Amino acid sequence: MLNKPDACDGLQPRVIRNVGLLEIVFLHVNNDAFIENTIMTEKCIIKDGLTRRSFLEGTAGLVCTTLFLGCSPNFKGARLQAIHSSSNYKNGVFVNSIPTPLYTGTNFWKVSWRWMTTSNEFGEPSQELRFNSDVISSNPLSNNGLQVMWVGHSTIWMEIDGKRFLIDPMWSKRSSPIGMFGPARFFDTPIALNQVPKLDGVIISHDHADHLDYATIKQLKKTGVTFYVPLGVGYYLESWDIPKDRIKELDWWDQLSIGKDLTLIATPARHFSGRSLFDQNSTLWSSWIFKGREHKVFFSGDSGMFPGFKTIGDKYGPFDITFLEIAAYDADWKNVHMVPEEAVQAHLDLKGKVMLPIHWGTFNLAFHSWTEPVERLLISAKKRNIQLSLPKPGQIVSLPEISINSYWWKSQI
Numbered sequence: 001m002l003n004k005p006d007a008c009d010g011l012q013p014r015v016i017r018n019v020g021l022l023e024i025v026f027l028h029v030n031n032d033a034f035i036e037n038t039i040m041t042e043k044c045i046i047k048d049g050l051t052r053r054s055f056l057e058g059t060a061g062l063v064c065t066t067l068f069l070g071c072s073p074n075f076k077g078a079r080l081q082a083i084h085s086s087s088n089y090k091n092g093v094f095v096n097s098i099p100t101p102l103y104t105g106t107n108f109w110k111v112s113w114r115w116m117t118t119s120n121e122f123g124e125p126s127q128e129l130r131f132n133s134d135v136i137s138s139n140p141l142s143n144n145g146l147q148v149m150w151v152g153h154s155t156i157w158m159e160i161d162g163k164r165f166l167i168d169p170m171w172s173k174r175s176s177p178i179g180m181f182g183p184a185r186f187f188d189t190p191i192a193l194n195q196v197p198k199l200d201g202v203i204i205s206h207d208h209a210d211h212l213d214y215a216t217i218k219q220l221k222k223t224g225v226t227f228y229v230p231l232g233v234g235y236y237l238e239s240w241d242i243p244k245d246r247i248k249e250l251d252w253w254d255q256l257s258i259g260k261d262l263t264l265i266a267t268p269a270r271h272f273s274g275r276s277l278f279d280q281n282s283t284l285w286s287s288w289i290f291k292g293r294e295h296k297v298f299f300s301g302d303s304g305m306f307p308g309f310k311t312i313g314d315k316y317g318p319f320d321i322t323f324l325e326i327a328a329y330d331a332d333w334k335n336v337h338m339v340p341e342e343a344v345q346a347h348l349d350l351k352g353k354v355m356l357p358i359h360w361g362t363f364n365l366a367f368h369s370w371t372e373p374v375e376r377l378l379i380s381a382k383k384r385n386i387q388l389s390l391p392k393p394g395q396i397v398s399l400p401e402i403s404i405n406s407y408w409w410k411s412q413i
Contacts, residue, residue, distance in 0.1 A: 072279040073235040079249065083231055086251050086284070093281035094232075096270050098306055100335045108277075111332055114367075122369035129187035131408075133394030138197050140164060143261075144294040146320055147398035150391055151189055153362035154211055156299065156323055161292030163200040163262045167299055167323070168211040169193070169220065175210040175363045177275055182209070183363040186370065190394025193219050200258055204229040205301025206285035207236060207273045210363060214240060228256075228264055232283030236275075252286065265289040267312050269303035271336050289316055295399075298350055299323045302359065304335045305342040309349040317351030321389065321402060327360035327373035337366075340377040344384050354403045355381070356389040361409060371409050378405075 075083055088094050103111060133149065136157065141147065143162035150156060153175075156167040171193050176182020193216065202225050205211050212233065217240055220227075226246045227237055234247040248256060250266035257263055269287040274280040289312070290297040298312070298319045313319075324343040338346065340357075347355040360373045374390070381388050387403040397404060 072282045073232065075232065075235060079232065079234060082249065082251070086231055088252055088284060089231075094273065094284045095281070096272075096306070097268050097308055098270070100270055100272070100304065102272055102336060103332055104334055106332045114332070118367060120364070120367055120369070122371075123364040123367070124370050125186050131187055131190035131393045133191035133195075134396040136191070136195070136197055136396070141398075144292075145398065146292075146295045146297070146402070147396055148321065148356065148389075148402070149191075149396045150356060150358070150393060151191065152185070152187065152393045153360075154205070154301070154323075154325065154358045155189075156358065157191075157196060158290070158297065160290050160297060161261060161294050163258060163292065164197070165201050165203055165290070166196065166199055166220070167203045167288070168205055168301070169202060169216045170210055170213045171216045171219070172213050175365070177209045177214065183365060186362055186364075187393065190392075199223065199225045200262075201225065201264070202227045203264070203288055203299070204233055205269070205288065205299070206230060206271060207233050207275055207283050208302070209275065210365070211301065212236065212275075217242070228288075230266060230284035230286040232273075235283070250286070251284065261293040263289075263291040265291065265316070267298075267316075268306075268308040269301050270306040270308065271302045271304065287312070289319075291316070295320045297321050297323070298352065300325050300346070300358070302328075302337065303346075305338050305346060309346040313350040313352075319350055319352045320399065321354045321356055322347050322350050322352035323356050323358045325359035326357040326377050327368070328365040329368070329373075330366050340373050341380045343377065344380045344386060347386055348384065352386075354387045354389050356391075356402075361393075374409060 083089055086094070136149070140159055140162045146160050148156060148158045153170055154168040155170050158165050158167065171189050174182040174184050202220055204227065217237065221240070221242055224246070226248060227234075227242060228248045228250065229237065231249050231251050234249045237247050238244060250256070252266055252268045255263050255265040265288065266286045267289055269285050271285040272281055273283045273285050285301060287301050287303060288299045290299075296316065296319045300323060302325055324346055325338060326340045326343045327337075329337040329339045343355070343357065357374065357377055361370060364370065377388070388405060389397055389402050390405045390407070391397045392406045392408040395406065
């Protein structure tokens with residue numbers, strides 16, 4: 001997957017290196033050919049040493065990209081008033097319910113250098129992956145059923161008690177606000193976005209690019225669907241031409257009804273937000289509860305371990321299924337992403353019945369191997385006697401047979 005194909009011979013790459021969250025791609029090409037050749041960078045990744053000049057070029061590119069993304073959102077009117085009224089908004093930023101330093105024992109620049117100078121040969125599959133999705137029926141199967149499809153990363157299609165949702169939809173090739181930068185997918189989405197039937201809502205957990213994807217949102221705009229987002233995130237949707245009446249912004253513990261029999265509740269998470277260096281924590285991040293006529297579901301979004309899971313479980317549990325993140329963890333940012341063993345404990349705190357892991361197996365966002373999170377999860381789940389749902393990407397699973405293990409990653413190592 002990372003081998004240089006013959007088609008790259010004329011590009012004369014200077015440095016094209018996968019460095020995870022801060023992946024920076026530079027081509028030494030003639031200016032006249034740059035735009036034409038840029039589309040080929042996906043196939044021209046070369047693992048190479050990092051020279052001082054390369055590092056300076058990369059750093060300059062990162063700074064320029066950050067500047068391109070702009071400064072903090074310019075909130076106005078009712079949105080600004082709602083943000084300032086939130087108990088989670090202090091001193092000009094949103095805060096977690098417990099102290100949460102983003103980095104532990106390090107800083108942004110040290111982490112950036114680590115990304116640029118560390119090689120991880122097991123960070124992604126060694127071969128191209130392909131999956132076909134099950135067919136989603138054009139109409140809900142029943143008014144009291146529960147079925148889900150893990151599309152990849154944190155993207156979930158779900159039908160719960162007659163209502164249908166997409167959660168954190170991400171269909172782009174790269175996890176980045178800028179299309180030519182950022183970690184690339186291990187596999188194409190198993191279902192085309194235009195093959196997803198009519199939805200009752202799109203749910204967003206926070207504004208990071210692997211959860212709030214511009215290209216995906218622009219496609220979903222055409223469907224007329226309503227978007228449910230944490231406070232402040234609606235700013236981006238409006239700037240992307242989503243009508244105001246199709247954007248619902250919620251603070252933690254806010255809830256609203258979708259139809260007669262489903263309640264959506266925004267609940268706390270332990271994370272952070274920002275789409276550049278200049279807008280950190282200017283919008284809220286959330287986990288979500290779907291409370292239907294017969295079923296309840298919890299979606300973590302991105303979160304570190306915190307007492308809030310037990311609070312949510314005591315107040316709203318048990319849950320038929322919990323979607324909990326298990327990857328992109330590291331000791332350098334242990335407060336904002338869970339390790340698999342913590343996700344198992346969170347599932348127990350939430351009083352979950354079946355756990356379906358998310359935020360793994362799709363992008364290289366940390367230094368661990370791409371299969372380590374699920375293998376650690378299997379060991380911990382067995383020790384703690386919890387049921388897992390590990391379908392293939394694109395596979396629909398339904399109650400009561402929602403607890404399965406496809407071991408799809410085993411054939412891809």
